[in-house]
Amino acid sequence: MAQSIDIQGGGLFQIAEPEAPSKRRRKPGKAIGIDLGTTHSLVAIAPNGAAPRVLADAEGQTLLHSVVSYAGGEVVVGRAARAVAVEHPEQVLSSVKRFMGRGPKDIDFTHPYRLADDAQVVRLDVADPGQPPRYVSPVEVSARILEVLRDRAEHELDDDVSGAVITVPAYFDEAQRQATKDAGRIAGLEVFRLLAEPTAAALAYGLDRQGRGEHGEGSFAVYDLGGGTFDISILRLRAGVFQVLATSGDSALGGDDFDRALAGHLRELAKLSAPSPAQQQELMLAARAAKEALSDAEVTSVTLERCELGPTQVTRAQLDALILPLVKRTIKVSKAALSDAGVDKRELDGVVLVGGSTRVPLVRKLVEQAFGREPLADIDPDKVVAYGAAIQADILSGSEREGVTLLDVVPLSLGLETMGGIVEKIIPRNATIPISARQVFTNYSEKQTGMTVHVVQGERELADDCRSLARFELRGIPRLPPSMARVEITFELDADALLTVTARELMTGVKQSIEVKPTYGLSGDEVDELVMDSLDHAREDFAARNLAEARVEMGRVMLALRTAIDEVGSIEGMLDPEEHAQILAALVECEAVMQQSEHADPINKAREQLEKRSEPFARRRMERALRAGMAGKSLAEIESALAEEQALDERRGAHAAEVIEPQ
Amino acid sequence: MTVAAASLSTSDGGLEPFDPALDHFARLGLDRAWRVDRNALEDGYLDRSRRYHPDRHAGADAATRRAALEHSAALNEAYQVLRDRVRRAEYLVKLGGVDLDSSDPQTGAPHPEQSFLIEMIERRERLEAVSSGGTEALEQLRDEIEAELEQVFDAGVAALERGDTRAAAAELVHRRYLQRFNDEVGALLDELEAGSG
Numbered sequence: 001m002a003q004s005i006d007i008q009g010g011g012l013f014q015i016a017e018p019e020a021p022s023k024r025r026r027k028p029g030k031a032i033g034i035d036l037g038t039t040h041s042l043v044a045i046a047p048n049g050a051a052p053r054v055l056a057d058a059e060g061q062t063l064l065h066s067v068v069s070y071a072g073g074e075v076v077v078g079r080a081a082r083a084v085a086v087e088h089p090e091q092v093l094s095s096v097k098r099f100m101g102r103g104p105k106d107i108d109f110t111h112p113y114r115l116a117d118d119a120q121v122v123r124l125d126v127a128d129p130g131q132p133p134r135y136v137s138p139v140e141v142s143a144r145i146l147e148v149l150r151d152r153a154e155h156e157l158d159d160d161v162s163g164a165v166i167t168v169p170a171y172f173d174e175a176q177r178q179a180t181k182d183a184g185r186i187a188g189l190e191v192f193r194l195l196a197e198p199t200a201a202a203l204a205y206g207l208d209r210q211g212r213g214e215h216g217e218g219s220f221a222v223y224d225l226g227g228g229t230f231d232i233s234i235l236r237l238r239a240g241v242f243q244v245l246a247t248s249g250d251s252a253l254g255g256d257d258f259d260r261a262l263a264g265h266l267r268e269l270a271k272l273s274a275p276s277p278a279q280q281q282e283l284m285l286a287a288r289a290a291k292e293a294l295s296d297a298e299v300t301s302v303t304l305e306r307c308e309l310g311p312t313q314v315t316r317a318q319l320d321a322l323i324l325p326l327v328k329r330t331i332k333v334s335k336a337a338l339s340d341a342g343v344d345k346r347e348l349d350g351v352v353l354v355g356g357s358t359r360v361p362l363v364r365k366l367v368e369q370a371f372g373r374e375p376l377a378d379i380d381p382d383k384v385v386a387y388g389a390a391i392q393a394d395i396l397s398g399s400e401r402e403g404v405t406l407l408d409v410v411p412l413s414l415g416l417e418t419m420g421g422i423v424e425k426i427i428p429r430n431a432t433i434p435i436s437a438r439q440v441f442t443n444y445s446e447k448q449t450g451m452t453v454h455v456v457q458g459e460r461e462l463a464d465d466c467r468s469l470a471r472f473e474l475r476g477i478p479r480l481p482p483s484m485a486r487v488e489i490t491f492e493l494d495a496d497a498l499l500t501v502t503a504r505e506l507m508t509g510v511k512q513s514i515e516v517k518p519t520y521g522l523s524g525d526e527v528d529e530l531v532m533d534s535l536d537h538a539r540e541d542f543a544a545r546n547l548a549e550a551r552v553e554m555g556r557v558m559l560a561l562r563t564a565i566d567e568v569g570s571i572e573g574m575l576d577p578e579e580h581a582q583i584l585a586a587l588v589e590c591e592a593v594m595q596q597s598e599h600a601d602p603i604n605k606a607r608e609q610l611e612k613r614s615e616p617f618a619r620r621r622m623e624r625a626l627r628a629g630m631a632g633k634s635l636a637e638i639e640s641a642l643a644e645e646q647a648l649d650e651r652r653g654a655h656a657a658e659v660i661e662p663q
Numbered sequence: 664m665t666v667a668a669a670s671l672s673t674s675d676g677g678l679e680p681f682d683p684a685l686d687h688f689a690r691l692g693l694d695r696a697w698r699v700d701r702n703a704l705e706d707g708y709l710d711r712s713r714r715y716h717p718d719r720h721a722g723a724d725a726a727t728r729r730a731a732l733e734h735s736a737a738l739n740e741a742y743q744v745l746r747d748r749v750r751r752a753e754y755l756v757k758l759g760g761v762d763l764d765s766s767d768p769q770t771g772a773p774h775p776e777q778s779f780l781i782e783m784i785e786r787r788e789r790l791e792a793v794s795s796g797g798t799e800a801l802e803q804l805r806d807e808i809e810a811e812l813e814q815v816f817d818a819g820v821a822a823l824e825r826g827d828t829r830a831a832a833a834e835l836v837h838r839r840y841l842q843r844f845n846d847e848v849g850a851l852l853d854e855l856e857a858g859s860g
Contacts, residue, residue, distance in 0.1 A: 192721070193718075238705065238709060239705075239706065239709045239710065239713070240709075240713060241709040241712055243709070395718060396718060396721050398721065398722045405713045405716045405718060405719060406716075406718065407712055407716070407739075431739070431743065432739040432743070433739070434717060434732050434735045434736040434739065435736050435739050435740060436736045436740070437740075492736070494717065494732055495716070495717040495718060495732070495735070
C-alpha cells in the first residue's frame with residue numbers, strides 16, 4: 001500500500017541491499033596500505049602512528065612486479081612471472097590495471113592477449129596453446145597480486161591483516177574503483193578505503209611538514225605521471241585537515257606514450273612502413289631503454305637488429321621535441337586544476353612529483369616552469385604512494401593518529417540524462433565527499449506514470465559521451481496534469497564515494513531508496529563466487545548461513561500460519577475443512593523437511609509451497625481485516641492496524657527463530 | 664597506544680543528532696551576512712569536519728555513523744556555497760525568499776526587464792560579428808563582459824547589504840545571463856586556440 005514507486009535495475013547495474021557493516025573488529029595497528037600499480041605494486045604499514053615503511057619479500061625486494069603468469073596452468077606472481085613473459089606472451093599478464101572496470105569496447109590500445117567474445121566483460125583466455133580456454137577477469141588477476149602482498153604483510157605483522165587501503169588513480173571512475181575494491185575482497189582483504197594516488201603521496205609529504213606556518217598549513221600540487229595515467233591534485237593541509245581542493249587528469253596518457261612517440265621516430269629512421277609484431281616489440285623496447293638512458297645522458301645510441309638499423313644516435317633534444325606536445329597536455333590540465341581549486345601557483349608551498357615518468361628531464365623542467373618552483377622529489381617516487389596508503393590505513397583501523405582527517409573529492413561529475421540525451425549534473429566534479437544533492441523532476445503529460453533514470457559520470461554534455469553507471473525505471477507516479485507531479489531524486493555519496501540514489505514523489509511523500517553499485521560486467525554473485533574460491537571454508541560458512549536463514553524463515557511462516565488458524569480458522573467462511581486439512585498436512589511436511597534437511601534449498605522450496613497453499617486463506621484474512629477496519633476508520637488507521645499485524649507476525653517469527661536454532 | 668583505542672570508542676557516543684533545519688551560516692558558526700571572514704569560514708569548516716568526518720567514526724555504531732555522514736555532507740555543502748562569493752550572494756537572496764533556481768512566479772527568479780533582454784540580443788549579434796575576426800576581438804568582448812559582470816555583481820551585493828532582496832535578485836539574474844554569455848565567449852576562444860595550436 002505504501003509502495004507506489006518502484007525502482008527496477010537494469011543493464012549493467014545491480015541494486016544491492018545496503019551492505020551490512022563489517023562484523024570484523026577493526027584492530028588498530030593491523031591495517032596495511034597497498035599501491036596497486038600498473039607496472040609494480042607495494043605494501044606498507046604505519047602501525048599506531050609510526051612512520052610508514054615498505055615491506056620486503058624474503059629476498060629483500062620491496063617492488064612486486066604487477067605481472068601474473070598462468071603458463072602451464074600454474075599461478076605465479078611477480079619477477080618469476082615476468083621472466084617467462086617472452087616465452088608465454090598470452091599466458092603472462094602485465095599492465096592488467098588498464099583493463100580494470102572496462103568493457104571490451106573500452107579496450108582501444110594494443111595488447112597481446114586473447115579476449116573472450118563477451119559483450120560486457122573483459123575476460124582473458126590464459127590457457128596454454130592447444131588447451132581448452134581458461135578465462136580470467138582482470139579483477140581476479142589483480143586479486144592474485146594483492147594476495148601476495150597480503151601474505152607478505154601477515155608474515156611481517158605475525159597476525160591477520162584487519163583491513164587495507166588500496167590506492168587508485170585519482171581519475172578512476174566509479175566502475176574502475178568498484179573493480180579494484182572487488183579485487184581486494186577476492187584477495188581476502190577488507191578494503192577500508194580506496195585512496196587517490198596523488199592524495200596518498202601528499203599525505204606522506206604533508207605529514208613530514210606538519211607544524212610549518214601558523215596552523216601547520218601548506219598547499220601542495222601533486223603531479224603524478226605513471227606508465228599509463230596522469231593525475232594532478234591540488235591539496236591543502238590546515239589545522240590537521242587534509243583537504244583535496246581539486247583533482248584532474250588524463251586516464252590515457254603516460255610514459256608508455258613517450259615510448260610510442262620515440263618508437264615511431266625510430267621506425268622512420270629504419271624506413272619501415274609495416275613492422276612485424278617482433279619488430280614492433282623491438283622498437284618499443286629500444287625506445288623505452290633510450291628514454292631511460294636520456295634521463296641522465298644527453299645522447300645515447302640505438303641499434304635495432306630485427307629492424308636492420310645500425311648504431312644510431314638519439315639525443316635528448318630529439319626526445320624532447322617528440323614528447324613536447326604530450327607533456328604540454330599535462331601542463332594544460334595542471335593549470336586547469338589550479339584554477340578549479342581557486343589557488344594561485346604563488347600560494348603553493350610545494351609541488352610533489354610522483355610516478356616513474358617524472359624522471360624525464362623535460363617533465364621536470366616544464367612542471368617547474370608551470371608552477372614557478374622546483375618540484376620536490378625527496379621521498380622515493382616509487383614508494384611515496386604506498387606510504388600515504390599505510391598512513392590512511394592506520395587512521396581507519398581506529399588508531400588515533402595525530403589529528404589528520406582527509407577530505408577527498410569526487411573526480412568526475414555525476415548526473416542524470418534528461419530529455420534529448422543532455423546531462424543534468426547533480427554532483428559536480430571536485431565536490432568534497434560525503435555530499436548529497438537533489439533535483440526535482442516533473443511529468444510532461446497526464447499519462448506519464450513512469451520515468452527512466454539514467455545515472456552517468458563524466459564532464460561531457462551528452463549522456464552518450466559520458467560513462468553510463470546505472471539505469472532505472474521509476475514507476476507509479478500518480479496521474480496528474482503536466483508539471484504537477486514532482487519526483488525528487490537525491491544523490492548521496494558517502495566517504496567511500498559509494499552512491500545511493502533516492503527517489504521521492506513529493507505529492508504523496510512516497511520514498512524509495514537504493515544503493516547503486518557500478519559493475520564492470522561481473523555480477524554480484526560472480527564476485528561472491530570468486531570471494532569464496534579464495535577462502536578455504538567460506539563456501540561451507542555460506543551454506544551454513546543459508547541453512548540457518550532458511551530455517552528461521554520457515555519457522556516464522558509456520559508459526560504465523562498456525563497462529564492465524566487458531567485465531568480465525570473457525571470463523572464461518574474463512575477456512576473450509578478440506579482446505580484446513582490440506583494446510584495442516586503441508587505444515588506437517590514442512591516440519592519434517594526442516595528436521596531432516598541439511599541444505600537450504602529443500603527448506604525454501606517447502607516454504608514456498610506452504611505459502612502458495614495458504615495464500616487464499618491469507619487473502620481472506622486480509623479482506624476481513626480491511627472490512628472490519630473500514631467501519632468508521634480512516635485509511636491511516638487501517639494502514640497502521642495492518643502494519644501492527646505485520647509487525648506482530650515478525651515478532652512471532654523472531655520468537656520462533658530462537659526456538660529452532662540449528663543443532 | 665591502547666589508550667588511544669579506548670578514547671576513540673568513548674568519543675564515539677558523543678555526536679549530537681543532525682539538525683537539517685540549520686542554514687549554511689549557522690552550520691559553520693557564522694553570522695548571516697554577505698561579508699564573511701575568510702579565516703572564520705575556514706576554521707569553522709575544518710574544525711567541524713575534523714569532528715564529524717565519517718573516518719573518525721568508522722568503528723562506531725550505525726546511528727553514529729549515519730549522523731557523521733549527515734553532518735559531514737551538510738558541512739561540505741555549506742562550505743561549497745559560502746566560500747564562493749556568487750553562490751553566497753544567491754544563497755542570501757534565497758534565504759530572503761527568492762529562489763533563483765525556481766521558475767515559480769511568486770518565489771522564483773524575477774524576469775529580466777525587456778530593455779535588458781534587448782541588450783543581450785545586441786550582444787549576441789556582436790558576438791556573431793566578431794567571432795570570425797580572430798581571438799583579439801573576442802578577447803576584447805570578453806574583457807568588457809567581465810567588467811560588466813563585476814559591476815552587476817557589486818550592485819547586487821549593495822542591494823543585499825541594504826536589505827533589498829528583490830533588487831538583489833534582479834541584479835543576480837542579470838549576472839547569470841551575462842555569465843552564460845561569457846562562458847560562450849570563453850568556449851569560442853578555447854576552440855580558436857585549440858584550432859591554431
